Amino acid sequence: MVKITDVARNAGVSPSTVSYALSGKRPISEETRRRVEAAVRELGYRPHASARALAGSRSNVLALVIPLRTGIHVPVVTQFAVSVVTAARRYDHDVLLLTQEEGEDGLRRVADTALVDALIVMDVQLHDPRLPLLRSLDRPSVLIGFPREAAGLTCVDLDFRAAGELCVERLAGLGHRVVALVGSPPEVYVRGTAFAQRVVQGFTAAADRCGLASRVHPCEATPAAARRVAERLLREQPALTGVVVHNEAVLEPLIDAFEQLGLRVPGDLSITAICPDETAAALRVPVTSVALPSAELGERAVDLLLRKLTGAEVPEATLLTPHLTNRASTAPRDAP
Amino acid sequence: MVKITDVARNAGVSPSTVSYALSGKRPISEETRRRVEAAVRELGYRPHASARALAGSRSNVLALVIPLRTGIHVPVVTQFAVSVVTAARRYDHDVLLLTQEEGEDGLRRVADTALVDALIVMDVQLHDPRLPLLRSLDRPSVLIGFPREAAGLTCVDLDFRAAGELCVERLAGLGHRVVALVGSPPEVYVRGTAFAQRVVQGFTAAADRCGLASRVHPCEATPAAARRVAERLLREQPALTGVVVHNEAVLEPLIDAFEQLGLRVPGDLSITAICPDETAAALRVPVTSVALPSAELGERAVDLLLRKLTGAEVPEATLLTPHLTNRASTAPRDAP
DNA sequence: GCGGGACGTCGAAGCGCTTCGATGGAGGAA
DNA sequence: TTCCTCCATCGAAGCGCTTCGACGTCCCGC
Known part of the structure; x- marks a missing residue:
């Protein structure tokens, strides 16, 4: 292993000068710095991480x-x-x-x-x-x-609250009057995951503000659960035309379920989602979405x-x- | 920060004794070791990672x-x-x-x-x-x-080769005579990813050994590509009844495509896959699969x-x- | 021509730990 | 009792680096 003393010897300076030349924490003459850098390259010097951390009290x-x-x-x-x-x-x-x-x-x-x-x-x-x-x-x-x-x-x-609002506002702007949120699995809410709750708040607040009828449905991350939620939505909100989905895993099965229930997307039902862009874009029906950056x-x-x-x-x-x-x-x- | 000297003082021994008591690299009397351990607990001592790494030349x-x-x-x-x-x-x-x-x-x-x-x-x-x-x-x-x-x-x-063989042998054992492999995206083969090629080898070898007609089709990781591959398979191998899939991303879309093309799984077409168990089990049609452990x-x-x-x-x-x-x-x- | 800053460099200390050789004391054998 | 052994413990060195204070040296101003 090549160490700082080797570099110092090779460059004809002291170890501390090498340290300063490399860290820039004290002024070093152009000439010396060049010699040090040359020695570093020639010997392939790499400062020992633990030694550096111990002396500098920073592990990086x-x-x-x-x-x-x-x-x-x-x-x-x-x-x-x-x-x-x-x-x-x-x-x-x-x-x-x-x-x-x-x-x-x-x-x-x-x-x-x-x-x-x-x-x-x-x-x-x-x-x-x-x-x-x-x-x-x-x-x-x-x-x-x-x-x-x-x-x-x-x-x-x-800003998940704003994301929830944005999804609703887009639907409202398109003329939809009855909307639903298909959310994360129930346990996510139970254990108090902040972002999931914020989406619900934003969704609800924006729906109220825009005068929309709205409901919230948690949903397990399985196709079967998606299917059940779809059926339930149509039963409980027959006039439903807008859905916000905050649950990547059921996005595709949910769309499938709606279509099997006779609703075309976006003909009969508009969907907005909060999910990564790649997910939204890769779906059979690419989904209007708020990206998860x-x-x-x-x-x-x-x-x-x-x-x-x-x-x-x-x-x-x-x-x-x-x-x-x-x-x-x-x-x-x-x-x- | 509490250091080894603090522990040593508290326990009434030298720092090296503390070190040995904790590492076990030299015999230490029961009595001393207990005192050291008590001191460690009392003071909440944690050895400094960099110091330890520097002295022991092991970073862990x-x-x-x-x-x-x-x-x-x-x-x-x-x-x-x-x-x-x-x-x-x-x-x-x-x-x-x-x-x-x-x-x-x-x-x-x-x-x-x-x-x-x-x-x-x-x-x-x-x-x-x-x-x-x-x-x-x-x-x-x-x-x-x-x-x-x-x-x-x-x-x-x-053992991806054996995995490929296993998938084919299962299909052969069920009486299927014409099979296909839907593989990873083309770029995976082009850049020479070993495991992808091994599956192909295993698939081909087992198909030959069992006297099956077989073909291999790379497939992009998109639903559209899955659809195209499904259509192509049926065109090129009209007698196809067994498919091995080594491409998690298209498993679901592929099954959808087959069914839309009028083939029921597993009624008309049997599918085996190499993919994580959770993926295989979560599909609409749970897939017989070799787990990716x-x-x-x-x-x-x-x-x-x-x-x-x-x-x-x-x-x-x-x-x-x-x-x-x-x-x-x-x-x-x-x-x- | 001399005092005083800058500037650039050096030496030594020290970061907190491990490890090696040395030391002291207890215990057994003679 | 004496000598030797063995066990438990100690002290010091050193891991490779950073950093602080000190020390020239050069140059400027008066």
Whole structure:
């Protein structure tokens, strides 16, 4: 292994000069810096990560805690993780992967052992047991999602309330008067996942504001459940012409079910959804949707975290504005 | 931060004794060990990861390189990653997440800086540019998948050839005489992804051995492509009654297409697939399938890697035996 | 021509841990 | 009792880096 003393010898300077030349933390003459850089290249020098971390008390590693639960759409998690890694690398940081399974102990462990400098926590619940811990850690963190009590924490998320509103408003703008929300599986609401509830709030608020008749239906992530929900909707709201779907997994089966029940999309029924763009676009009937910007979310989280690491103040709440993309699943309501 | 000297003082021993008491690398009296452990608990001591890594020249971190490409099924990657993390934790190791995007430089970087002790590389190609690098690194690695030239490397994978054979043999055993393989997207074969080609080999070999007429069709991961392939199959092999699918994404659309073309599954057409069990079981028509044991794969990779880290010899090739689960998509061929 | 800043570089200390060789004391054999 | 062995523990060195204070050296202004 080639170390900083080797580089120093080769360049004819002291180890500390090499360190300063590479970090730029003190002025070094042009000439010396060039010699150091040449020596680094010639010897293929790579600073030893642990030595650097120990001396500098910065590991340049971020922790990423990913969820394992049911009802969380996997591709979203993966895309998010990838974008976090990519963004972190831009700041010369690496990412340590933790599963939610390890829970609070895992967070405490990587923080207390100084394995990581900072943490990103996904899938935050409304009353998340990790919140007090995160507040008490001596390391900054960023949460994906909003807990009920977010004071003292930095949170990032899509503005799900606005997303729910946007979906309804689009339907209202197309003349639909009776709408329904097909939501996440019941357990998602039961355990108080914030974003799911926010969609419901936005949906309901916008429907009321626009004077629409509306109902909300949680839905298991299976084709059979989709079918049942479709049947139930038509039974309970015979005049239904607009549906908002916040449940990637049942989007396709739901459309199938509606069509098998004799309703054409978008002829008889318009559908808007909150889901990743790729999902919406790949369906048999491409669906008008509000994108779930997981990549952007990951980048924002990393940006915020690194600003916190430099000691900068960052906003406690960052809500990404939802954007709706028109596709083939929406049409104006037929004149009555 | 509480450090080893604090524990030592509290327990009335020297720091080295604390170290030995905790690592067990030298005999320590029962009595002393208890005092040390009590002090550790009382003070909440956690060894500093970087200091430990620097002194012990072991970081206790594994690198996991995950693929980002098209044609790789995302949930499989995620499940694999989760199982790697979980298995690594059992050995008191953590996992650093790298994307394939960083390429060889990324591997070299984490190895040369001693950020990680060992590496797990997913999605290995037949002629993978990373192979020479992995051989030359001073750190052990395990590959998921088999390159053409695997000498000197440790590889783990499902036995995809046997999986392909198994699918065909099941169809043959049910009396089917004309079969087809609907495979991965063309680019997967073009870039030489080993597992995809192995399925083709197994499929073809078993079909020949059983005296079946057979064809192979790559297929893009879109419903439209599935539809086209279904039409083409019926045109080119009018007597077709058995289909093997190695492409999670088109499984459902393919079945839809067949049924729309007037073929019932399994009445007129039997289908076997190679895909994760959850996918197979969740379909409208649950599909008889060979499981893609991503969790087991992750565990095996970690087990092998940790054995290598202890200096043990491990087999170069580990092929997991495929298992086929009967579901609703297969039936005996009608008497002619 | 001399004092005083800058500027560029050096040396040493120290980050928190592991590990090696050394040490002391207890216990057994003679 | 003496000597030797073995066991448990200690002290010091060192892992490779960063960082702080100190030390020239050069140049400018008076």
